Amino acid sequence: NAGVTQTPKFQVLKTGQSMTLQCAQDMNHEYMSWYRQDPGMGLRLIHYSVGAGITDQGEVPNGYNVSRSTTEDFPLRLLSAAPSQTSVYFCASSYGRNNSPLHFGNGTRLTVT
């Protein structure tokens, strides 16, 4: 069972570079989301999607873009990387029901120098 697949696991970028973090799920989940995890901050919501073609901003969206062209995929784009975006990024998905738990990918550790 693949579940939620995130790539890459690790990435180092230089300030100003752009990149895309990939996320795919094979559970036919309507809801997908991106979080970032920083020491002492817990997980904070970046962007989310409640279905193909629908995306919205979370708590910390600045510097990130998303799109949802299919149910399965929800990539996160860093437009111009900054050191403040050094973090661990998690993609998570669930059914569109409030009692449905989030299923997480294994995370991407991103370092921006």
Next chain:
Amino acid sequence: AQTVTQSQPEMSVQEAETVTLSCTYDTSESDYYLFWYKQPPSRQMILVIRQEAYKQQNATENRFSVNFQKAAKSFSLKISDSQLGDAAMYFCAYRSSIGDSNSGYALNFGKGTSLLVTP
């Protein structure tokens, strides 16, 4: 957005003993969902237990149980017979019963409690 507070940054327990991790939350809603997630050093986020606010009975999953006090807005996690594999970061999370325009079905997380298990 609802606030989730975990007041214990670190906790320690001896193997085979019981430990309780605290979580409080702030909400004006009457219906919502609460979760505990475990994050071991592998970084993976693992669901431990969940509780629906409309259910008075406390959820239990093997050695893990919760003490849900709705009036006090408290949702503590009890780990019985602690094992070395329980060492991890534990996150408490809140989800609204209604998808609002700001977060959809997002979880609001506390900042986590790091649990150390000693032999």
